[in-house]
Amino acid sequence: MTVGVLALQGDFAAHARVLSDLGAEVREVRVPADLDGLDGLVMPGGESTTMTLGIEREGLGDPLRAFAATGAPIFGTCAGLIMLDREHLQIMDITARRNAFGRQVRSFEADLTFPDLDGPPVRAVFIRAPWIEDAGPSVEILAEVDGHPVAARQGSLFVIAFHPELGDDIRLHERFLADVRAHVGAP
Numbered sequence: 001m002t003v004g005v006l007a008l009q010g011d012f013a014a015h016a017r018v019l020s021d022l023g024a025e026v027r028e029v030r031v032p033a034d035l036d037g038l039d040g041l042v043m044p045g046g047e048s049t050t051m052t053l054g055i056e057r058e059g060l061g062d063p064l065r066a067f068a069a070t071g072a073p074i075f076g077t078c079a080g081l082i083m084l085d086r087e088h089l090q091i092m093d094i095t096a097r098r099n100a101f102g103r104q105v106r107s108f109e110a111d112l113t114f115p116d117l118d119g120p121p122v123r124a125v126f127i128r129a130p131w132i133e134d135a136g137p138s139v140e141i142l143a144e145v146d147g148h149p150v151a152a153r154q155g156s157l158f159v160i161a162f163h164p165e166l167g168d169d170i171r172l173h174e175r176f177l178a179d180v181r182a183h184v185g186a187p
């Protein structure tokens with residue numbers, strides 16, 4: 001089982017570290033050929049304009065859409081959530097609002113309860129975070145802050161507006177890897 005981390009810009013190294021600590025084989029994705037044979041992909045947080053330019057430069061748009069169409073799990077976090085939306089890669093049926101919490105509230109933490117996660121709430125670190133402004137009928141909202149969706153699922157796509165790679169709560173990465181394992185039919 002090999003999972004990719006989009007490594008054009010942003011917090012990809014921290015994601016790769018968490019995933020390898022959890023026993024996954026991790027590959028950094030920079031060009032389309034890096035997607036070959038991957039069983040899942042993390043789209044990290046960072047800066048979505050820079051990431052968009054990198055995706056265009058490397059010709060990764062169509063390959064990423066084709067990868068998503070195989071049903072392989074994709075975990076989009078913060079800028080990664082933005083990249084998957086209707087205005088960017090058009091992979092997920094959501095519209096993200098960038099820097100949605102306002103310039104004053106650049107970063108904050110919040111406790112989020114996920115319906116399908118055991119144990120205490122997730123201590124979520126938000127950094128110039130987006131929220132989900134609009135979502136289609138096949139999107140399930142999993143968590144909100146002040147009534148604004150910040151975590152959602154649509155089939156094999158799982159997005160959160162915060163940074164799970166900061167801090168020591170590894171449950172969301174574990175959940176992503178469980179999805180990947182289910183996708184490849186591994187025990």
Ligand SMILES: NC(=O)CC[C@H](N)C(=O)O
Nearest residue numbers: 045046047048078079128
């Ligand atoms: N921490 C993040 O990934 C922030 C995303 C950033 N505000 C953007 O629009 O790209």
